[in-house]
Amino acid sequence: MTKWLENHVPKLVLAPSFVAILLFVYGFIAWTAWVSLTQSRLMPRYEFEGFGQYVKLFSTPRWDTAMTNLAIYGILFIVISMALGLMLAILLDQRIRVEGAIRTVYLYPMALSMIVTGTAWKWILNPGLGLEAMVRGWGFESFTFNWLIDPNMAIYTIVLAGVWQSAGFVMALFLAGLRSVDGEIIKAAQVDGIPHWRIYTAIIIPSMAPVFLSAFIVLSHLAIKSFDLVIALTGGGPGYATDLPATYMYAMAFSRGNLGQAASSAMVMMAVVFAIVVPYLYSELRAKHD
C-alpha cells in the first residue's frame, strides 16, 4: 500500500494542475488560434474564414508601428538593462561597505508595479510639470526635454522607465552569478598577477553564461508582454506612436469589438515569444541529454 502511495501520490497531486494548465493555457491558445481564423466581431463566431485576419493585420499601419516599437523597445530594453545590471553588479561585487543597503536601493523599483513606474515617469517627463519645467525654473530657459510628446522619441521614454524598473533585478541576478564563481580560480588568477579587469572579462563573465541566458529570457518576455507600462506612461500616444502589440490587441478586442483581429495579433505575439523560447528550451534539453 505504502509502495503504491509512494508511486502514485506525486501523480495524483500534480494531476489537477496539469489538467488546469492543459485547459486554461493550451486549450485557450487553441481557441484563440481558431478565433483568429474567423470573422468574429463582438462575439466569437466559429465559421472558418481562412487567413483574412492576418492579411488585414499586416496591411494595417498601426500594427507596423506596434511591431517596430516592439523591436526598438525590446532590443534597447534588454541590452541596456543587462549592461547596466552587469555594471552595477560588478561595482557592488568590490566588497564595498553598506552593500546590503545599496543593493536594496537598486532593487527597490522592482517592488513597484509597472503602473506606478509609468505614472511617476509620466509626471517626471511631462514638459509642463517635470524635468523640463524644473530646469527652466532654475533659469535655463532654452532647456527642452519633450520626448514624451514627440511621436518620434516617445518610445524611448518607455525604454527609460522600463530600464529603471528592471535594471536592479538584473543586477541581483548577476550579483548572485558573480558570487557563485569558484573563488579558487579567481585566487589562482590573482596569484598569476592577471589584472583585475581581465579576471572579469576572461574568467568570471564567461562562466556566467547561464545567468545571461536566464536574464535574457526573463527580460524578453517582459518586453513582449509590456502593456501596463505603456498604458500608464503614454496611453499608446501621441497618436498611436507608442503602441505595442499588446496594446494593439487590447484596443481591437475591447474597444473596437473585433475579436478576430485581436486573436490574430495575439497569435503573432505568441509566435514571437516562441521564436525566443524554443531555441532556449532546445539548448536546455539537449544539454541534459548530453
Next chain:
Amino acid sequence: MKTTSVLAASAAVTCFALPALAEPQAEVLHWWTSGGEAKSVAVLQEEFAERGGTWTDMPVAGGGGDAAMTALRARVLSGNAPTAVQLKGPAIQEWYEEGVLADISDVAEEQGWADVLPEQLAAHMKCDGNWCAAPVNVHRVNWMWGNTEILEANGIEMPTTWEEFNAAAEKLQEAGITPLAHGGQAWQDATIFETVVLGMGADFYQQALVELDPEALGSDTMVQVFDQMRTIRGYVDDNFSGRDWNLATAMVMNGEAAFQIMGDWAKGEFLAAGKVPGEDFTCAATPGDGFLYNVDSFAMFDVGGDEDKVAGQNLLAELIVGPSFQETFNLNKGSIPVRSDVSLDAFDMCAHLSAEDMAADAEAGTLLPSYAHGMALRGEPAGAITDVVTAHFNSEMSSDEAVEMLVDAVANAM
C-alpha cells in the same frame, strides 16, 4: 412577499397592460459612475422602486465603457444577459445581429414614442423596424466653449467660420494666451476632426463620415480638412498630450485658454464649478451648419421570456423615456431631453440653443450622427479613421499623405 407582488402588479396594471402578476425586475449594466451621472441613475432607480420594481444595479466603470462591454460579453456568452445595458448607436445593431436583443415595441407604441422622438434619433433605437432600445438624452458634440472675459478683453466674437477662428487664434497667440484648450487623446482629436469636417458642409460630412464614400474621403476637401487640423495643432499648448478633457475645460474656466471644442458634457463641468453660461463662459456651435448628436440609450436584452424581467424591461423603458426622468437626468448631465415635448424652462441658454438647433437641423436634414462618439459608424471603420486622424495630428505628416492613409484605412476596415 405575496402582498408586494399583488401591489406591484396592480400598480403596473393601472399604468399599462402587463402580464398579470409579474413583479418587475431589472438588472441594469451601465458606466455612469461619476458624481452627477451616478445621481441621475439614482433618480431612475427611485422611480423604478416606487412603481414596485426591484432594481439590481451593475455599474462597471473604466475605459469609457470598455470594461462594461467586456462584462457584457461574458454575461451574454454564459447565456445570462443583463436586462438592460447602456449601449448606443450602431453598437445596438451589432448586438442585435448577434441575436440577443429583446423587442420592446409594445411599450414604445403604448407610450407613443414615434410621436415625440425625432425620426433620425428613433431610427437608432429600432432593430429591423422593432424598438429594441430606449433613448436617454441628446448630447451635441459640435460645441465651441469660450471664456467670455478673455474674448471681451481681446475684442473677439465667437467665430462662425474657420477663417474667423484662425484669425481669432492668431490674435490670442499674440496676446500670449493659448487659443485652444485641448487634450491629446485620440477621441478628442477625433472630436475636433469631425467638427472641421462638418464645417466643410453637412453633405460632405454625410458622404465622408457616415457613408464612407471613398471619393469624399480622398477629395481635395478632405485635404483642406487636414490642413485646418494642422493649423489647429498650432493653437494648442505644448503640454496637451494625454490631458483629460475636463482638465482642458478647466483651462478655459481659469482663463488659461480661450476656447475648447467639446460636446456639451463640458457644460456640466462649467456648471459644477459654479460658472454661469452667458456670463463666465459662452457656447456656440462650431463653424458650419449642422448638429452632431451623441445619444445615450439603454438596449434591452433578451431575457428568455422570464415574466418578471420582461415586466421590468417594459417599466424601465417607460420610465427612461418618460418626461420626468428626461428632465432630471438631462439637467444633471448637460445634455437635452430626447423628447420634443419636455418643457425646457429649467434649462440654461446653451440647452435652449441646442434644442432649437436640433429642431431646425432635423427639419433641414442636417441632424447628423457623431462619428467620434460611436453614433455614425461601427467600431472598426470608426477606429481606423481615428487612427489616421490622431497619427496626423500628432506628427509632421502632410495632409496629402493623411488623406491617402485615410482612404486605405477605411477600405481595409470594411
